[in-house]
Amino acid sequence: MLVSERKPWDEILNCLAQDESVFIIACGGCSEACQTGGEKGIDELSEKLIENGKKIVGSFVVDFACNKVLVALKLNRYIAELQKADSVLVSSCGIGVQAVSSMINLPVHPADNTIYMGGFSGVWTGEERCLQCGDCKLDITGGICPYANCPKNLLNGACGGSDKGKCEVDPEKDCAWARIYERLKEIGKLENLKKIQSPRDWNLMQPPAVRKRSIFWALEFEEEKEKMVRE
Numbered sequence: 001m002l003v004s005e006r007k008p009w010d011e012i013l014n015c016l017a018q019d020e021s022v023f024i025i026a027c028g029g030c031s032e033a034c035q036t037g038g039e040k041g042i043d044e045l046s047e048k049l050i051e052n053g054k055k056i057v058g059s060f061v062v063d064f065a066c067n068k069v070l071v072a073l074k075l076n077r078y079i080a081e082l083q084k085a086d087s088v089l090v091s092s093c094g095i096g097v098q099a100v101s102s103m104i105n106l107p108v109h110p111a112d113n114t115i116y117m118g119g120f121s122g123v124w125t126g127e128e129r130c131l132q133c134g135d136c137k138l139d140i141t142g143g144i145c146p147y148a149n150c151p152k153n154l155l156n157g158a159c160g161g162s163d164k165g166k167c168e169v170d171p172e173k174d175c176a177w178a179r180i181y182e183r184l185k186e187i188g189k190l191e192n193l194k195k196i197q198s199p200r201d202w203n204l205m206q207p208p209a210v211r212k213r214s215i216f217w218a219l220e221f222e223e224e225k226e227k228m229v230r231e
Contacts, residue, residue, distance in 0.1 A: 101143020
C-alpha cells in the first residue's frame with residue numbers, strides 16, 4: 001500500500017491556472033483508504049474547483065489507479081468527456097498518476113503527494129515506479145518521474161553525459177529527460193522546462209512521526225486502529 005495525502009489547495013489551483021475544464025480521476029484503493037481518493041475525494045476536489053471557476057467535465061473512480069488495465073477500461077468509457085477537458089486531475093499515488101498519463105494525450109496533474117513509509121510499494125506491478133518523495137512533480141514533467149527514471153535524480157533537465165537521448169549510466173536506456181521533453185512536446189507543455197525547480201527536500205523522505213503511530217505503518221498499533229473504528 002502507498003500512503004498519500006492531499007496537496008495544498010494553493011498548489012493544486014496554481015497547476016490548473018491555465019485550465020478551464022478539468023476531468024477528475026480518483027483511486028478507490030490505497031488513496032481511498034487514506035481518505036484522499038474514492039467518491040469522497042472526487043466530491044471534495046469538484047467542490048473546490050467549481051468554487052474557483054473551473055468546469056468539471058467528468059470524473060470516475062477506478063479500483064486501483066496503478067492497474068493500467070482497469071484504468072484503460074475506465075478511460076475508454078469517457079472518451080467524449082475527456083475530449084472536452086483541458087487537463088486531468090488525479091487523486092492517487094504517484095504510480096496512478098503515471099499510469100493515467102501514459103494513456104492519454106492530455107496534461108495530467110497530481111492532486112496528492114505520496115508519503116514515504118519506509119519502503120512500501122504499489123499493489124500492482126507495472127513499469128511505473130514511485131519513490132514516495134512527498135512532493136509530486138509529475139505535472140511539471142509530463143507524468144514521467146525524474147526521480148524514479150533518472151539514476152541521478154535530476155529535477156531540472158538532463159546531465160551533460162546524456163548522449164543522443166540515451167542515459168550516461170545505462171547507455172541502453174532512454175534518458176529520462178529526453179522522454180520528458182518528448183512527452184511535454186506531445187501535450188503542448190514545453191514551457192514547463194523553463195520552470196526551475198527548487199532542490200529536493202530530503203526531510204520528506206523520513207516517515208512522519210504521526211504515521212509511525214498509525215496502522216498505515218504497522219497493523220500492530222491496536223490503539224490507533226480502534227480509534228479509527230470509533231470514528
